[in-house]
Amino acid sequence: MATAAGAWRAMNGTLEQGVxxxxxxxxxxxxxxxxxxxxxxxxxVGSVEDAQDLTQEAFIKALQREEQLRxxxxxxxxxxxxxxxxxxxxxxxxxxxxxxxxEDLPEPLSAAVSENPEQLLLRxxxxxxxxxxxxxxxxxxxxxxxxxxxxDLPPGEVxxxxxxxxxxxxxxxxxxxxxFRRYWEKCKP
Amino acid sequence: MTHPDPAExxxxxxxxxxxxxxxxxxxxxxxxxxxxxxxxxxxxxxTRLRDMAWDxxxxxxxxxxxxxxxxxxxxxxxxxxxxxxEPVSGRSRWRMAVTAIPVAALLLATLLLQRxxxxxxxxxxxxxxxxASDGIALRQGEAVLKLQHPSGxxxxxxxxxxxxxxxxxxxxxxxxxxxxLVYAH
Numbered sequence: 001m002a003t004a005a006g007a008w009r010a011m012n013g014t015l016e017q018g019v020x021x022x023x024x025x026x027x028x029x030x031x032x033x034x035x036x037x038x039x040x041x042x043x044x045v046g047s048v049e050d051a052q053d054l055t056q057e058a059f060i061k062a063l064q065r066e067e068q069l070r071x072x073x074x075x076x077x078x079x080x081x082x083x084x085x086x087x088x089x090x091x092x093x094x095x096x097x098x099x100x101x102x103e104d105l106p107e108p109l110s111a112a113v114s115e116n117p118e119q120l121l122l123r124x125x126x127x128x129x130x131x132x133x134x135x136x137x138x139x140x141x142x143x144x145x146x147x148x149x150x151x152d153l154p155p156g157e158v159x160x161x162x163x164x165x166x167x168x169x170x171x172x173x174x175x176x177x178x179x180f181r182r183y184w185e186k187c188k189p
Numbered sequence: 190m191t192h193p194d195p196a197e198x199x200x201x202x203x204x205x206x207x208x209x210x211x212x213x214x215x216x217x218x219x220x221x222x223x224x225x226x227x228x229x230x231x232x233x234x235x236t237r238l239r240d241m242a243w244d245x246x247x248x249x250x251x252x253x254x255x256x257x258x259x260x261x262x263x264x265x266x267x268x269x270x271x272x273x274x275e276p277v278s279g280r281s282r283w284r285m286a287v288t289a290i291p292v293a294a295l296l297l298a299t300l301l302l303q304r305x306x307x308x309x310x311x312x313x314x315x316x317x318x319x320x321a322s323d324g325i326a327l328r329q330g331e332a333v334l335k336l337q338h339p340s341g342x343x344x345x346x347x348x349x350x351x352x353x354x355x356x357x358x359x360x361x362x363x364x365x366x367x368x369x370l371v372y373a374h
Contacts, residue, residue, distance in 0.1 A: 026266075027259075030259055030262060034255055034258060034259070035245075035251070035255070036243075038254075038255075038258070039242065039243055039245065042246065043242055048246055048249060048254075052254065052257070052258060055258055056258055056261045056262050056265060057265075059258075059262045059265075060262055060265040060266055060269060063262070063266055064266070064269055123244060123245075123248075124248060126241055126244060127244065127246055129241075130238075130241045130242070130244075133238075145238070146242065148203065148205075149203070149235050149238055149239055150238065150239055150242040150243075155205050170200060170205055171196075173199070173200065173203065173205060174195075174196035174197070174199045174200050174205075175196065177199035177200075177202070177203070177231055177234065177235070178195045178196055178199050180234055180238065181199070181230055181231055181234040184234045184237065185230070
């Protein structure tokens, strides 16, 4: 009897440990990728509030398939794909990029008081500069440029995510680089 | 000298040209300082974009936003677990198997018991009382004694444990009820 109770306790302990480890794995996964995914989506959709919603959606979708998280490298790639697709779907539904001003954000999301005013100003200028540059591109050019030059995906993978041929993606990338370079030279930050 | 167009140089800078085009454009770029400079500018712009794209939006309190998102993700996952289909765990699979085995055994036993069995033929000397399509028959070997009723009637046969075979039918024209009883001793 005592042996059975002991075995039962041991089994319960193992199960609890398994649940705890799974929760830890999820937390580590979120911590490792949250910033990257948020910024990727933010650069695609151009709004902090939309990027927040879409980032959460992407993580929820990804974490519901725990078996995909075992290999960290594949999991990061897979999450990135989910995030891109979620952002592209959003753009298809809304058909626009909306760079909401940070002044319009709800209070808790506005800047920390401790931030240096000079740094804040500099960062604001850089942000405005980058957003203006991205705004000059068409939606496809912007997506192709971000996925290729920021996410560093191979052109074939960019083509798969955008649902077009490699030749079309190359054309988007080339146009985007030419436009962005001209913009960069005309008004350097 | 014909220079490659800017789009081609942009793709050369990112190593996206096909092998042959890359070879041709690369040959030109090595000889032409102006195109080399162009390629360098494309690479510089690319590096610049990559650096700046990972800047958090200015004025954003990232720590608070990240904490809010983490909390919302956990809430979303919990909600999805509540409304989504229950995943079949290893333990559940065992439980299902343990339940399924007795049910399957019960079904098999029922099928075996319900299966129509061929009655052993009685020995040739035995007298057999049976209900036939046209009446009650008393059979011994090849000899048959039959209490017939008009064919096509709707006859109800009943047998009881005392060895009584009863045939009952109604005459459609007269309304008379006929009951034949045969006792086996």
